[in-house]
Amino acid sequence: METAENSVRSEAARLRAAYAQRDHTIPASRYSYFTPSHLYWMQQRERDFLRTLRQVGWTTLRDKRVLEVGCGDGEVLRSFLSYGAKPENLVGVDLLQDRIEAARHLAPHIEFHCADATTLPFPDASFHFVCQVTVFTSILDWQVRRQLAGEMIRVLTSDGLILWYDFHMDNPSNADVRGVKEREIQALFPGCSIALRRVTLAPPLMRLLAPYSWLACYVLEKIPFLCTHYIGVITHKI
DSSP states (O other), X not given: OOOHHHHHHHHHHHHHHHHHHHHHHSXXXXXXXXXXXXXXXXXXXXXXXXXXXXXXXXXXXXXXXXXXXXXXXXXXXXXXXXXXXXXXXXXXXXXXXXXHHHHHHXXXXXXXXXXXXXXXXXXXXXXXXXXXXXXXXXXXXXXXXXXXXXXXXXXXXXXXXXXXXEESSOOTTOTTOOOOOHHHHHHHSTXXXXXXXXXXXXXXXXXXXXXTOHHHHHHHTTSGGGEEEEEEEEEEOO
């Protein structure tokens, strides 16, 4: 029987290989802000982030210590500076060394760690705000997902929140992505309060329509079954 440590090690190796393959097969232009569909996606995602934070009464991150797991090159953390976050309060963790090196180059004033997020190098209750953006769908092993969720809860303050943004459905063209349903999110964070809603127009539709009409994307995104992601807040139950 595979131990938890072996599960984490084998999943980490699979993730490194999957991202290396992805870097060679997906054109960089797909994730360029000069590409209309990507620009639309990023701006819509930011509106969803801000709306979600406003709904829980947060209108600034000025007094919040923030952690992003699976931070990549730090793009999301850098955007939090516009929400009032202080650079010294922002921390990112990623498994991939090249992502962390890029993040440190782009934002030397933010703290970044190359580490396995299933064993976060931080004390209990050390962050008011923990976020993950399309990280769990990249993890195929249930036990590893559960360990990551447990660590996110462990480092969260009693009055803090987790911001969740991830696919709720599989990607038929990418076997290295597996959607996370609402029932699984509840199982990953037992004893927590969880509020989710569907957002983000299906990327193939977005790529088809955005070069011609952002209005069409905006209208179709209001139809829940055309949306591929959950955004939501996870908190400790009081």
